[in-house]
Amino acid sequence: MKLEDQLIVLAHTAYCAKFYIAFRGSLEKLIELIAYSIGEAAPDADQISVFIRKEETQRTLEVTYETALWRSADRTQSWRLICLAVTADPEVAKRLLAKRPPSPDCCAYCLQDERGVMEALKPELDIYNNPIPGVMLHRQCSRPWGLMRDLVARAKS
Ligand SMILES: [Zn+2]
Structure with missing residues (x-):
């Protein structure tokens, strides 16, 4: 091409x-x-x-x-x-981060269900590298998710 x-x-x-x-x-x-x-x-x-x-x-x-x-x-x-484009509005980001997917088999960012494909999702890690309960993400989705976290953290400080 x-x-x-x-x-x-x-x-x-x-x-x-x-x-x-x-x-x-x-x-x-x-x-x-x-x-x-x-x-x-x-x-x-x-x-x-x-x-x-x-x-x-x-x-x-x-x-x-x-x-x-x-x-x-x-x-x-x-x-x-x-x-993977994320919002620039911290309020919107906060709402999206707080929303929990319908099932723990879903990616928290894109909400797609990965039931039966365990390796598709990885837990989100906090700054100490501990998994955050209930937040599972595709590798690709972890970056925009992290960007939203940063956006909300910056807006608070
Ligand atoms: Zn995803």
């Missing part, structure tokens, strides 16, 4: 993440959403597929586009697309 097309796919993948907040589904569906978002200029589904399955692309999305994309280890091997 041309660099220009790569940048378009990256930007629209990030846009889809923002729009859907936390997507879970098949690779085909995900490609369809990205292609639909791009419109007429969208590269072929096969090309998008090869590009977004690359580890390097997923790293770029996470580091540069505040977007997490990965294939889960669950029964259906579903794909996840999560927006």
